[in-house]
Amino acid sequence: MSRAGLAVLVVVALAGSACHATVPPRAVALPIPTPSLSPSPSPSPTPAVATPLPAATGGCPAAPPRAGPRADRPRYTLTVDIRPVEHVASGDMTVVFTPDQPIDHLVFRLWPNGPVLTQEGAHLAPGAVTVDGSPATPSQPDPTTMTVPLPRPLAAGQSVTVSMPWRLTLPGNVRDRIGDDGPAVRMGTFFPLLPWEPGVGWATDPPTTAYAEATTSPAADFDLTVTAPDGWTVLATGVNDRPGHFSAVGVPDVGLSAGMFTLATGTTDGGRATPVAVTVGVAQGLSDSPQPYLTKVRDVIASYARRFGSYPWPSYSLALTYGPGTSGIEYPMHVMQGPGTLGRTTSHELGHEWFYALVTDDQARDPWLDEGLASWAEYGYEHTLSAWIATPMPADAKGMAGQPMTYWNAHASSYYRGVYAQTPQALAALGPPEQVDCALRQYVARYAYRIARPPNLIDILTQVFPAAPAVLARYGLHR
Secondary structure, eight states: OOOOOOOOOOSSOOSSOBOOOBOSTTOBOOOOBOOOOOOOOOOOOOOOOOOOOOOOSSOOOOOOOOOOOOTTOOEEEEEEEEEGGGTEEEEEEEEEEOOSSOEEEEEEEOGGGSHHHHHHTOEEEEOOOEETTEEOOOEEEETTEEEEEEEEEEOTTOOEEEEEEEEEEOOSSOSSSSEEOSSEEEEESOSOBOOEETTTEEOOOOOOSSSSOOOOOOOEEEEEEEEOOTTOEEEESSEEEETTEEEEEEESOOEEEEESEEEEEEEEOOSSSSOEEEEEEEETTOOOOHHHHHHHHHHHHHHHHHHHOOOSSSEEEEEEOSTTTTOEEEETTEEEEOTTOTTHHHHHHHHTTTBTTTBEEOTTTOGGGTHHHHHHHHHHHHTOHHHHHTOOOOTTTTTOTTOOHHHHGGGGGGHIIIIIIHHHHHHHTTSOHHHHHHHHHHHHHHHTTSEEOHHHHHHHHHHHOTTHHHHHHTTTOOO
C-alpha cells in the first residue's frame, strides 16, 4: 500500500521502537526501527499552468485554487458480499469509462493475483464480462492483467460500460491488504481495476515481488455496497450514508475493513467548510482503545491541512485489525493498521491521504512520490526529521531514491531507507522545511485528483528553490 508504503526489513538495526509503513496500496508494511532521536518511457501528461513562485525568502505565496476531479473520470458501482466462514468475498462490478485517447481494448488489473498475495492464498477470479451489454471475450496475458477487446474502436471522449461478477478467495491471517483474521476481514484493491493514466494510456507495470505497491489508477467515483455477517461493522473508502453503503468522489481505489469493532467517533478541522467525520474501529480481541487513535487522527488531519491544504473528503476511517502487525496500509478515506501503531504509523498513513489518495502517482514507476512524501509529512509531525536526515544510506540505495519498484525488488532490504528516508533527506537539503511545505501546497493544489510525475513536483520545487534540480539529482531524483 500506498495506494503508505510498505516498509521493508532494514538490514542495519536502528535504535528505537518499530512502527509503520504500508506497502501495497497498496501493500503491507513491515516494521521499521525508529532511529535514535536527539528521521518503456511514455509522454508526460500536460501539466497544469503554474504561476512562477518567488525564491525561498521566508514568505510563502498562497496556493492556487485546488484542481477538481476530471469530468471524464471512471464511475464504478461495486457490490461486495463477505463470507468469512467460507474465506471468500464476491460481488458485481460495473464501471463507466471514458478515455481521453482513442482505444480498441480495455485493461483491468487483478492485483490480488500478484506474487506476494498469491503465495499467501489470495485469488481474484472475474466472471463473464459484458461491454455495453454484449458478451466480451477477455484474455489474461499474465495473472494480474486482463485485456478486454472492444467490439469497435472507441474515440476519445466516448464512454463504454463494462460489467462483470468477481470472486475473491481470502487468505487467512496474513500481513497484507487482503486477509481474514477471524473477527475481522481486510480487503484493498480487491476488484478488477482500470489502470488508465490520462494523457498517457494503459499502465501495465509488472507487480512487485516486495511488500510494496505497484498500482496506477485514476481518480474515480465509487458507489459501494457491502454485505457482512450480522453484528459486523464495515469501515471503508467513502461516506457511509446508510448501513453497508458508501459513496466516494475522486478517489483512485477502495479499501474496506469489516468485523466486530469497538468504535470511537468524532470530528476534526480538516480545513474544509464543514468538519471531517472521523471513525476509529478496533477489532475484537485487540487490547488497544480506539480513543487515543481518534485523538491523534484528529490532530494529524488538522496539522496536515495547515501544511498541505485541506483534507480532501468529508470523512476518514481507521480500522485496527491483527493482520497488519506493526504496519499500516493506506487507502483513500480509509486506513488499515495493526495493534500498537498509534505512533509513526498513524501519522505516516495519514500523509498518504494527500500523497497518493489525492495526488496520485504510478507507484511502480515513482514510489518516492507517495512513500517519500508521506514520510516527509510524518517526520515533520513527529519531529523526527533531523534524526532521519542523519540516517546512513546503504550503498545500493544511496543516490537511488527515484528508482522504480523493478529496482527495489532486487534491493528490498534497502527499500525503506532508499525511498522513505532518502526522499525527506533530499527535500531537507533544499532549504527550510516550511518552504518545502509551501511548495508541496502548490503541488497538491495543482495536481489534485491527477496522476503526477516527477517533473510536476520538481518544477514546482524549482520555483521555490532554484537549485532544486541539481540538489535532488544527488539523491537520484530527476525530472
